[in-house]
Amino acid sequence: MSGGAQGKAAQTEAGTKKRGKLPLIAAVLVLLLAGGGAGAWYAGLLPGFGGNHDTHEAADAVAKAAAKPPVFIEIPDIIANLNSTARRQTFIKVRARLEVADEAQGKIVQAAMPRLLDLFGGYLRETRPEELRGSAGTQRLREEIVTRANLAVAPARISDVLFVELVMQ
Template sequence: MTKAETAEAKPKGGKGRRVLLLAVPLVLAGAAAGLWFTGILPGLLGLNPPAAAAPAGTAPSSDGAPAAARPAIYFDMPDIVANLNATGRRSSYIKLRSKLEITRAEDAALLQAAMPRLLDLFTTYLREMRPEELRGSAGTQRLREELIARASTAAAPARVTDVLFIELLLQ
């Protein structure tokens, strides 16, 4: 037998066989990944599907329900009138009427007990503000963030989640 005859006698399936051996595991792995990420495969295997994530800022309560499902609790703050840090001879004043949003009804007692400290922190902060710092929505948002931080510090371990402005007057 010559070399040409032996070459013709060999089957020509070597290259196709390699492609098949590589393609089958890749297709199977892709299908398994698709089933896993759609949640079908964990259900078929009897595994618990991953718990749905709660929206940002909500923590589960003691009874397991998300905090967002609970009604909001608001605590009325007394009116605050303070003079602002204004340049020149003309005085500027701010009148602030607000409510604090809290996570638990029990925190209202802690806020009431900390009321002198809350009023002091709020008034001191407002007296250092300049009228131009309160202009626009960005100034109001900065004020809100600072008051939340001060209220959370003064009334710890109570958690103040928001400050709602009922009335905010600048003169």
């Protein structure tokens, strides 16, 4: 074989290798674009596809709800002894406010205040001092109070508890 024939054979072989990779690269690109498009649709970033009308209505409802400020209900001071195995008793003093959506729910919460005070006091008497230490303990206390309060004021809904004073002695 001559040098020219070997060069053409080498070029043909190299061209075949490049053409063999081209469909693979194209397929990977198509899959990446399809995956990105599906993710954007699922996340709701493509407004024209999939009928996102529900999310727009929900966003409008949230905007209307945010327009009126929440109502804060003052809880009288709660002083309770904690569940302690030490010789000396540990006491806690809690002063807090409950956050509700509107005045109507605020009236329901005010009417249920004796029940709320009983629930909170009972929960605090069963709590150990080490459970309330640190920010994680305060967060747990907040979650428990919200959960118990929502059970006590069933038609109304308490969205948060704001601690004004939390003293352990």
